[in-house]
Amino acid sequence: MDTAEIIVTLTGLALSAFVIWYFFFSARQTASAVSTSSGVQEVDITVKGGYSPDVIEVERGKPVQLSFYRDEENSCSEELLMPDFSIRRDLPAFKTTLVELLPQQAGTFTFTCGMGMLRGSLVVK
């Protein structure tokens, strides 16, 4: 093994470790819903290559209104799926789309883009 090989090998392994940590184990941006006077829990979510925030905490049994603002034209994010709530919604670019739901059970429910690449979760407490 020459020097170049050692450098490439070490860099490669380090990069792999970084990719695994960065995508799977690093901390996520979490937000709790804000309850309005009418008792609706509201959360604004920006969609741009992902969902920010991507972990949303809400309370059980109260209506939730999620406002998805899609801040890009990229076709990846054009569909929003919340299979646990039977929701499939097209998100128009540069527009806000309201999604209303009533979480009845506690748990973590994933929402994704049409192909399951972009992911976020709704944590019902």
Next chain:
Amino acid sequence: MEPTTKTETLDIEGMTCASCASFVEKSLTRTPGVQRAMVNFATEKATIDYLPAQASPATLKEAVVNAGYGVTERAPDTSAADRQAEIDQQKALAYVKLKRRFWVATVLAIIIMPLSMLMLWPAMMARVNMQWLNYGLLVLTLPVLLYSGREFFTSAWNGFKHRAANMDTLIAVGTGAAFLYSLAATVVPGWFMRRGIMPEVYYDTTATIIALILLGKVLELRAKTQTSAAIKALMGLQAKTARVVRPDGQEVDVPIEQVQLNDLVVVRPGEKVATDGVIEEGTSAVDEAMLTGESLPVEKKTGDPVFGATLNKTGSFRFRVTKVGADTMLSQIVKLVEDAQGSRAPIQRLADKVSAIFVPTVVVIAILTFVLWFDLAPVEARLPLALVNFVAVLIIACPCALGLATPTAIMVSTGKGAEHGVLIRNAEALEKAHQVNTVLLDKTGTITRGEPAVTDFVPAEGQDAAQLLQVVAAVERQSEHPLAEAVVRYADAQHAPAIPATGFQAIEGKGAQASVNGQAVLIGNFRLLDEAGISLSPTVRRQADELLGQAKTVLYVAVNKQAVGLIGVADTVRDTSAAAIKRLQGMGIEVVMMTGDNPQTAAQVAGQVGIKRYFAEVLPSGKAGKVKELQAEGRVVAMVGDGINDAPALAQADIGLAMGGGTDVAMEAAGITLMRSDLQGVVTAIELSRQTIRTIKQNLFFAFIYNTLGIPVAAGLLYPFFGILLSPMLAAGAMALSSVSVLTNSLRLRSFSPAKN
């Protein structure tokens, strides 16, 4: 008549303080026709009671504007169709842009390719300056990367910031690496030469990958719009205007959004019914195929319900609006189909898990591929080989095929189902339906029509059948008893002319009497005649016994104190039942019947439609128990029912199918709702489910196999054994085709048509 008031809610704009609210309130109250106005500062809403004769929403709005404030149009009220139209417009625009990017990439790639292959013609090579050629290629590749391929990079970067990786990440890293290497080889070739490496460039690879991936995207987008075609067609059915009859009798065309409950609406032949309601006047035949899949027009008369979006064929009629907007049958169907398309099939679970970790995993595999090639390949070729295989791995991996496999098939098939009057609640129901091996039918209302019909009309010896039917119908026309209605329907079907009857009198629990053409007519059960002292001849008595033996209800007819005929009435088997049951049995499904009737009747109906196993004398409360009993035998049971007392059984079954005109409760408990009252729908539902699941399995198999074979080959696994390496350009082609293949396979479901008997 007391004038009725209407209530209107307006969203007020521009109120900055509580006194503004009272100002708006005053202004509204002063408007002619307004009886009461209330303005809430906090919610910025005004609620106004007004007389529709003197004021209208427009004059109210004017009053607010005159007071110096604005009225916001209620945004959430935009119809689903409008929202869809906007999304469609955006998608069309995106498609045009995508196509332009694709063509730019393709044209440039076509120029770049032969230029990069000049080394194949050594004579030519000798004449061109390599350095200049590389710069030329760089200039040609830049637009491909920066214009056509920009979206891959922005999307990958946006995703990276969110710790999310998608397909664009793979493409961006792959093409980016190839481009940067080429850039270095172009600008500082000396650095490569000093290390004994030929400064090769990969501009052709970069450009071709982008062109091919864009081709895949173009094809994918085109196919994807077709997956939701059915639901768009449904939304498009909505009528745009309605012809409303004003209280003064004037007919006005108004936009559909302004139609309100209890409005009277006129529908002429050839027009669409605007919304749901009940006919008040007129008769017609209405084509309801768009909602129920029933191809024959349905006869409608006063008191019958009509549904928005159906097509009026022959007559004109007026109907009273009972439902508008989101409550109409059409909106509910659209909602149900939309919900189903948003649901997740359990079969998808594995694919979902894989998708979630797919891209980062592929990136790691690609990095390791690079390292291994760099470490193991001969020194002079190690860098290009490591790079090419690194790029190939990134490009061939296709998470899209996995992600598209299930949802596209579900979308096409739920839409297709709606077209045939089969509404599927969710993907799970669709999946469950394909495993069904036993169908349990509730006899009444599913196999049979669920309403009595005349099966036998038996005049006594020497009686003229046609004349007797006229007389009988004359009496029964006055009655409201379901049996009487059955007789009238029968008479109408035989085109018996209507003649008048006088002195009609219903005799509770026995029948009715009236006088027709001066003759005293009695129609009813045996007791009615018996108590009137009328005896039956032995022949009539024998005929009556025969009908009773067939589990039919017998009506006795007497004219002038003499028994003159019998009418047999029974719940009749639908014309399509036997054929549909046979078809189900042909699909390897055992069909079981249950009924509250006695064993003789049950046996008779079962025999008539070819059912071998049945439960008789089942109490309504015992229906769910029978489902459990079958499930305990290890069967996957589909329960088909129609009424409220079926709901527990529908819920207990592995999959419940509620039949048309079914109650909301039954529909709620059912996984599948059949809009048409016909067992053929059960066949359609199960066939559709079987085909859909087959398609999904093919898709998933393909997607998994493609990736599990493609990635190792791209990494160069075959090289040590066969000397095969996959060019990144071929990888791009394979990747573009893979997601399109999955989509195309799902779209094949569009040609589904239920087997006709």
